[in-house]
Amino acid sequence: MLPNRSGEMEVFLRVADAGSFSAAARRLQLTPSAVAKLIARLEERLGAQLFVRSTRNLKLTREGHAYYHDASRILEDISTLEARLAHDSATPRGAIRVNATIPFGNHVLVPVLGRFLEKYPEVSIDLSLTDDVIDILDERADIAIRSGALRDSRLLARKLGVSRRVVIAAPSYIERHGRPQTPAELEKHNCLNFNFRRAQDQWALPQTEGDGNGGQNDDPGARTGNLQVNNGETMRQLALAGIGIGRLALFHVGRDIAEGRLEILLDAGIEPEFEQIHAVFVGQRQMPLRMRVFLDYLAKNINIE
Numbered sequence: 341m342l343p344n345r346s347g348e349m350e351v352f353l354r355v356a357d358a359g360s361f362s363a364a365a366r367r368l369q370l371t372p373s374a375v376a377k378l379i380a381r382l383e384e385r386l387g388a389q390l391f392v393r394s395t396r397n398l399k400l401t402r403e404g405h406a407y408y409h410d411a412s413r414i415l416e417d418i419s420t421l422e423a424r425l426a427h428d429s430a431t432p433r434g435a436i437r438v439n440a441t442i443p444f445g446n447h448v449l450v451p452v453l454g455r456f457l458e459k460y461p462e463v464s465i466d467l468s469l470t471d472d473v474i475d476i477l478d479e480r481a482d483i484a485i486r487s488g489a490l491r492d493s494r495l496l497a498r499k500l501g502v503s504r505r506v507v508i509a510a511p512s513y514i515e516r517h518g519r520p521q522t523p524a525e526l527e528k529h530n531c532l533n534f535n536f537r538r539a540q541d542q543w544a545l546p547q548t549e550g551d552g553n554g555g556q557n558d559d560p561g562a563r564t565g566n567l568q569v570n571n572g573e574t575m576r577q578l579a580l581a582g583i584g585i586g587r588l589a590l591f592h593v594g595r596d597i598a599e600g601r602l603e604i605l606l607d608a609g610i611e612p613e614f615e616q617i618h619a620v621f622v623g624q625r626q627m628p629l630r631m632r633v634f635l636d637y638l639a640k641n642i643n644i645e
Contacts, residue, residue, distance in 0.1 A: 435465070438482065444589075502616055504615075506604050508587070509584070567584060
């Protein structure tokens with residue numbers, strides 16, 4: 341069994357300050373023999389005599405003085421460390437490394453980060469935006485925001501909300517190519533897509549009853565166009581430019597729709613499509629307070645409907 345070295349240092353300092361085993365024993369609530377045995381074991385392990393013993397008192401040797409100086413410093417460092425950690429556990433502080441998609445980061449996270457940092461001034465955010473699905477362990481991220489089905493069973497998740505995906509196009513595109521009335525008509529249109537792996541790579545649009553498709557309620561056909569992109573913001577820009585039809589989260593294009601730059605297509609012809617949004621993170625025995633308050637803040641303040 342490894343010795344309790346900080347405990348031995350504490351006993352040694354008490355003996356040195358008191359000048360006797362019996363006085364130190366009273367303060368430590370131990371027996372004098374127990375204190376004497378502990379000092380003897382310490383001297384044996386160190387291979388040095390720490391005290392000169394007499395019938396009346398104890399005096400430190402030269403080695404004892406050196407050990408007293410260093411032991412005092414070490415115990416003070418331990419106390420300072422414990423006090424700092426205790427303070428940190430009561431006050432959110434430190435850096436949080438967050439990964440999110442470019443649309444979610446720009447349209448959802450960025451608008452609320454300022455208020456969070458004002459509320460918790462000792463927390464800092466290290467934000468990385470990419471539409472690639474990262475390995476949270478390899479990238480050393482604390483929290484990643486993900487849409488759709490969760491695949492990594494090593495991670496814990498907290499649901500932040502549900503987003504609706506919509507099919508959109510610019511008025512200029514609709515003017516040139518017409519407005520598709522059913523999902524089947526999309527085959528004649530330039531449907532923009534992503535070039536990275538997703539839970540569902542093709543456009544599969546569940547149709548509503550009575551859409552004139554012979555009762556067919558599921559349309560698994562591929563929707564392809566002449567452009568693929570690696571992030572949602574680029575797809576939004578292409579749609580705004582009238583180049584093609586996009587399929588994006590409503591939180592991403594909601595303002596464009598409200599201000600007339602984009603229009604929702606097939607709104608009455610397909611069933612609403614939703615994706616769950618989760619914050620994922622590595623499981624820990626005790627989550628740092630800074631992460632806990634950040635997740636609580638996101639759950640209460642972001643709007644992704």
